[in-house]
Amino acid sequence: MTKTLLIVDDNLEVCKSLIHNFDRFNYTSYYALNKPDALQRFLQHQVDAVLLDLRLGQDDGLDLLQHFFSLNPKVPIIILTGFASIQTAVDSIKLGAYDYVQKPINFQKLQTLLDNAIKLSQTRRENDAIKSKLIDATSKIITQNHRVIELCVKAKKLANSDMPILILGESGTGKELIADFIHNNSSRSSGEIVKINCSAFPESLIDNELFGHEKGAFTGADAEFQGVFERADGSSLFLDEIAEMPLTTQAKILRAIQNQEIRRIGGKQTIKITTRFIGATNKDLQERIRSNAFREDLYYRLNTATLSVPPLRERKEDILVLTEHFLQEFAKAHGTTLKVLSEEVVDVFHHYDWPGNVRELKNTINYAATISMKDFIDLSDLPAIFLNSNAQTNETKVMDVVEKNLIISTLKKTNYNKKKSAEILHISRRTLYNKLEKYGITEGK
Structure with a gap:
């Protein structure tokens, strides 16, 4: 089955190179060098995915990203970025982009990422079609x-x-x-x-x-x-x-x-x-x-x-949508502002086994939203079980997840200065290096 791809980059050679490579994998590709042309082609063709470089000369790539989502939020968008604009790429993911790939582009990695994005998008569209047949109940x-x-x-x-x-x-x-x-x-x-x-x-x-x-x-x-x-x-x-x-x-x-x-x-x-x-x-x-x-x-x-009815651990894609629903319920019931989850909590939630299923998730959210004095929920707001090193998950211990994210967060704050990070974490540099190896943490990861 032919897939349709839109490539948006102000470098014509990059566009031609990507088109040439994707032609071999049953893609019909279109390209645009600027925002007006990109919007025109997006409207002209029913694209399955978009590759978007956020640096488009005088045009604002993030603004174009939001335009794409306003036209069709179901089309996955992968960001192409240079090292200097990684933070902007991360910001684009928060706005809804599927993922980002750093230049120079590893085509095999990009192809795998793109195939997965399109499959996920197709699954969601099929699910939406089924949902539309169900009544408001x-x-x-x-x-x-x-x-x-x-x-x-x-x-x-x-x-x-x-x-x-x-x-x-x-x-x-x-x-x-x-x-x-x-x-x-x-x-x-x-x-x-x-x-x-x-x-x-x-x-x-x-x-x-x-x-x-x-x-x-x-x-x-x-x-x-x-x-x-x-x-x-x-x-x-x-x-x-x-x-x-x-x-x-x-x-x-x-x-x-x-x-x-x-x-x-x-x-x-x-x-x-x-x-x-x-x-x-x-x-x-x-x-x-x-x-x-x-x-x-x-x-x-x-x-x-x-x-x-499948358990929550077998439908982990529901964790965040359920969490958002419960947070909205809590805010409405208590007249408070809507809280969000920190990235560390999202990671812990995805690794946790949820033996109590949706009921446990709701109780956890209500507890954390009550405890938190901030406009977001972080690890310190979670019940003690999430910090219990004996709480076993499918792939790892929850405590390992917490520790890994704490190390990554500290490294980012110190611009990956190992000495400063070790001091903040109250561990020796040797211990820090051992933990970096244990968790597979490298600079920028």
């Missing part, structure tokens, strides 16, 4: 992850049926949000979804909460009581942590789902219901079946329509 589901988007598409299709649905996923992944999404996209959305966490009730009370009781059914039953199955009649019932119910209760739920009827405690007659059932669990139900803790027949009744 998705607004509470904040994601850029293709698995979550596909899950929403499947959930919307299932919402139009009355079959029971089982939502699987670790604690804190957002199973309740998926249940809300299903209900809001169903024909039952005019009613309120009824929710209950099964693990919150002891065995002696769970049946009463689910099915209700008749007056006089037991000591203290002075009036009849409707359980959640009845209260959700004509609407949807969400039972979270269904694996925590006793086997006798599971049998009653199976009958309620199959026969669409329940019997109150102390009742002599069954009561017909039209309740849509949605269950969720963070447990391995097949393992629970093997240990005789979950009914196999109920499992197969629910297993027909299952939705698996």
